[in-house]
Amino acid sequence: MPSSFMQKLRDRWQQADTLLCVGLDPDPAKFPDAFVADEDALFAFCRDIADATAEYACAFKPQIAYFAAHNGGEAALQRLIAHLNATHPDVPVILDAKRGDIGSTAGQYAVEAFDRFGADAVTLNPYMGHDSAAPFLQRNDRGCIFLCHTSNPGARDFQELPVDGAPLYQHIARTIAEEWNVDGNCALVVGATFPEELKVIRAIIGDMPLLIPGVGAQGGDVEAVVRNGRTADGTGLMVNSSRGILYASMDADYADAAANAARSLRDEINRYRN
């Protein structure tokens, strides 16, 4: 029987000694010249980056918008995830799609993420409540990674509004940890750009895993993230970097440069784990 997302993630943390999530957000305007005339550039560029960085990755995170924006892009995403699953079977794949809708539609989104694309986990927006998450939660071998406190400046607009004496994001953290995580397949998204909020969230949720975007291009502080977000055993985090790895070089050495950027960030994260 194939292992669940959570087991795969825990095994990867231990066996590869890495908390780095490699984000796959392909933007053709930033591709090296070698891809200018390549009709399969979305797939080929991401494949090269993934193959070069896999040894440093605890997860891969393709962002669906960067594929769906282009004709044929979703087919490229499907082939990319098939390649990741075949070539790097120990590295879980998180589809960053931030889905959320009424239950009947959410059921179709769950089929899309887990069956069509073959992702191990998907990012979800909890705003519409439990029935909108249920079709994903029921797939208890797959991961459900809910937005809690996002990395963008506008995260404050709604997520920090006080509700019954506590900011909304704290209610989201507590409700998902205590009520939605019945099968142990939930995780949360918390932005690296909000390290103090990260500390509060870790105290609320126990050992539930956290996906942390916002280091690298968005300027989040790696030391603060790891010190405030790690669990007692020095794991619990998937620290994502997309542009900082993908576009480390726009020249012919793009894959080597991505590998160096990934190794360097993996090492920086590991420095603060104990």
Ligand SMILES: O=c1ccn([C@@H]2O[C@H](COP(=O)(O)O)[C@@H](O)[C@H]2O)c(=O)[nH]1
């Ligand atoms: O709060 C969030 C949630 C998701 N993201 C996604 O993560 C990556 C970040 O890319 P970088 O290039 O490392 O900044 C991207 O796919 C976002 O859609 C986020 O940034 N913040």
